[in-house]
Amino acid sequence: MSHHWTSALRGALVAVGLLTVVAGPVRAELSTVMPELVTGPNFAPFTGDDLPQGGLMTELVQRAFKAAGRSYGVRFVPWKRGYDGVVSGRFLASFPFVRTPERERDALFSDPLIEVRQFVYMSTHTRMSFSGPEDFRGRVVCAPIGFALPIELDAMVRQGELTRESPSDLTACVRMVATGRADAFVLDEYTGSTAVIHAGVINDIRVAERPYATVSLHLIVGRVTPDAPAILAGFNEGLRALKSSDVYQEMLARHTAVAPR
Structure with a gap:
């Protein structure tokens, strides 16, 4: 990156609209798991309770689930608390996470949200x-x-x-x-x-x-969560639908600017 990178960065976030989310149960067999997504704060432009739609990843994850016929609320909690809650099965899923060997022992990973x-x-x-x-x-x-x-x-x-x-x-x-x-x-x-x-x-x-x-970011579901593979399969289907349409690029452009070199 050159020393001129800072001036272009000031357009990194774009503020638009609000998204209303309706929380609902996952399935009967998931009664011990809170039908709720969690993510962390202060990770602009991807997540943050002060960002439009909660940030790019928050909007993308909710819309991917909705495309698969499921709607969930999102709670912003400290990153470690959210991760531990997903691994223990307390929360349904969290995002966005880079793959690591340690995390792969704890959780299942979705298709890439973004590279x-x-x-x-x-x-x-x-x-x-x-x-x-x-x-x-x-x-x-x-x-x-x-x-x-x-x-x-x-x-x-x-x-x-x-x-x-x-x-x-x-x-x-x-x-x-x-x-x-x-x-x-x-x-x-x-x-x-x-x-x-x-x-x-x-x-x-x-x-x-x-x-x-170059790395990819993912949604994770705890391995102990009942029906975890099916939850991820539905999410991945919704994510593919968004990426195959203009919706994904529209969200990316709306939440970010191209990061300069």
Whole structure:
């Protein structure tokens, strides 16, 4: 990314309309599971209780379920609480999540909601550069509670080669990097760029030229949830219907701007 990225980012979110959602039961055999979707806050433009329709992913997930003949309410809760609630079967599903081996042991994953590029956001107060995961050795990476690090970085943390700081929310993480208390964070181009703008630290963050990786984001359903494969099959059918029409691109354009390089 060039140093001109910040001016284009200011159009990252577009405010439009409101969506009314009707909550309803899933099926009789799901009586022990709350017929409710959960997601986390402060993850613009994808999720947030202060965003139009709750953000791009919130609108997409609800509309995909509706296309499959099911309507659910959405609750915004801390990311870890929502994830744990889905894994235990308390909540029906959560989103959006990147696949990791640990998460795949806990939950079933939908078809991709969207594919995004992850970038390394670094402090202007550190000499760190990025050409590959090995550049993180001996550094401090920030990832909020409930956020997953890329597999290679998670392995470095487990081996003591990389220190992880985990504040309670994304804004705190961005400010830790901006002030030099952490060297970097890794996040998709939309959420990362928006978080930097909202934290008011544009001049204190620089972005690596090359992406860290391209990943997909998913809806998850706990493996212990009764009828989980059928729930996902219905959702995936609705998602495919949206993607095959103009609705998906319309939602994407309405909630985001193209993230600059």
